[in-house]
Amino acid sequence: MAFLELTNVRKAFAEPAAVDNFNLKAETGEFISFLGHRAGKTTTLRMIAGFEIPTSGTIVIDGKDMTTVRLTSATSAWSSNPMLYSPTSPWRATSVLA
Numbered sequence: 001m002a003f004l005e006l007t008n009v010r011k012a013f014a015e016p017a018a019v020d021n022f023n024l025k026a027e028t029g030e031f032i033s034f035l036g037h038r039a040g041k042t043t044t045l046r047m048i049a050g051f052e053i054p055t056s057g058t059i060v061i062d063g064k065d066m067t068t069v070r071l072t073s074a075t076s077a078w079s080s081n082p083m084l085y086s087p088t089s090p091w092r093a094t095s096v097l098a
Contacts (some may be wrong), residue, residue, distance in 0.1 A: 001063060003028040004048070009057035011043050017055070018043040 002025035011019040019040035026032050034041040046052040047059060050071045058067045 001060075002026055003030075003062055005058075005060045006044075006048070007058045007060075009044070009047065009059060010055045011040070011047060011052060012055045019047070019054075022057070 004024065004026040006022055006024040009019055009022045010017055022040070022044060024032070034044065043052060047054050048061075050066065050069055053068060053070065058065060060066065
């Protein structure tokens with residue numbers, strides 16, 4: 001069994017769906033990249049992380065079905081705006097968020 005497995009995952013906020021019938025199997029130690037313009041990359045990563053619940057399909061991580069698991073503990077987010085932490089080093093910026 002793969003460490004991370006997405007089976008027929010769909011997320012629809014409206015039509016067309018942001019993610020439609022997405023399948024992925026990733027073993028421990030594999031490096032995966034998502035590429036494409038308006039291809040559902042962020043939505044897929046948010047579903048894997050538990051920030052979004054798929055409209056349909058399953059997400060299994062290390063053998064546990066995580067499809068309906070919502071985050072309940074404190075989490076932190078990293079800004080995609082690099083100027084927010086400039087000229088701070090990545091290590092200093094990370095310690096501020098931790």
